[in-house]
Amino acid sequence: xxxxxxxxxxxxxxxxxxxxxxxxxxxxxxxxxxxxxxxxxxxxxxxxxxxxxx
Numbered sequence: 758x759x760x761x762x763x764x765x766x767x768x769x770x771x772x773x774x775x776x777x778x779x780x781x782x783x784x785x786x787x788x789x790x791x792x793x794x795x796x797x798x799x800x801x802x803x804x805x806x807x808x809x810x811x
Contacts, residue, residue, distance in 0.1 A: 785809050 782791050786805035795801045 784811050786811050 782788065786802060786809055789795065789805060790797075790799075790802055793801070
């Protein structure tokens with residue numbers, strides 16, 4: 758049961774990811790930068806990319 762609900766929930770932000778896609782940002786750090794409104798090159802971005810790559 759949790760799978761389809763999670764798949765649907767993940768599908769909705771995936772469709773909303775078009776907004777993130779507008780800046781070419783995908784993946785964990787790209788989405789966090791977009792939705793968290795991190796400034797480019799910020800400490801948050803550097804830490805995220807260091808931990809998760811990309």
